[in-house]
Amino acid sequence: MVTLGLLHTSAVHVPVFDGLRDEGHPGVELRHHVVEELLERARVVGAEAVAPDVRDALVRVVGGGAEGGSGGGVGAVLCTCSTIGGVAEALGGDLGVPVLRVDRPMAAAAVASGPRVVVLATVESTVGPTVALVEEEAVRAGRAASVRAELVGGAWELFLAGDSAGYAEAVARAVRGVRGADVIVLAQASMAGGAELDPEGEARVPVLSSPRVGLAAAVGAAGG
Incomplete structure (x- = not known):
C-alpha cells in the first residue's frame, strides 16, 4: 500500500x-x-x-x-x-x-498559462513564499512571468471564526475582481472553495488552487 x-x-x-x-x-x-x-x-x-x-x-x-x-x-x-x-x-x-x-504543481501550471500571474492570499505571510515560488517555476520553465499579489482583506478572520462559507465567498469576490491577469493563483489550500463559487467563469481566466x-x-x- x-x-x-x-x-x-x-x-x-x-x-x-x-x-x-x-x-x-x-x-x-x-x-x-x-x-x-x-x-x-x-x-x-x-x-x-x-x-x-x-x-x-x-x-x-x-x-x-x-x-x-x-x-x-x-x-x-x-x-x-x-x-x-x-x-x-x-x-x-x-x-x-x-x-x-x-503549491509547487499549481505554480508550474500558472506559468504555463500566461505571463501575467495574480496571486491571491488571505494571509500576508503566504504572499512572499508564493510569489517567489511562481517566479522560480517561471525560471525553471524558461518563461517570462509578471507576478502581482493581492491580499483578500478580512477573509482570514472569517476562516478563524469557522465561517467556511463566508471565507469562500470572500475569496470568490476577490477572484471576480481581478483584472489584467492571464491566470489567478489561490495561494493557500484553504482558498480552493472560492474557485468553486465562480460557476459562470466570471474571472474569464484560469483560477488555480493547490489541493x-x-x-x-x-x-x-x-x-x-
Missing part, C-alpha cells in the same frame, strides 16, 4: 484531502499531522525561524507518528501550508523521503 504523510497547520484540511484521496487515489493511506502553532508562529517571526519545529513535525510524520498511522514510515510527505512549505521542502533532503510543498494537483504529485512521489 502507498502511504503518504501530510503536515497541516489547520485541521480543516484533513477532510478535504481525505475526500480528494477517495475521489482520485483510492487505496492510498493518508497519515495526517496537524500543528496549528507552526503557522501562528511563522506569521509573527517568519517561516525560517520555525524551521527546527517544522523539522520536528516532519520527523514525526516520516517515522509513522502522525494521526491515523498504523506504524512504519511513509513514502513521501506533503506540506499543505504555503507559508512553511518552502522550509519543509528544503528539509526533505535530510529525512530520507521526498517532502513536497502542495488536488498537490496531492496527485505527492502520491506519485510516494510510489502511487
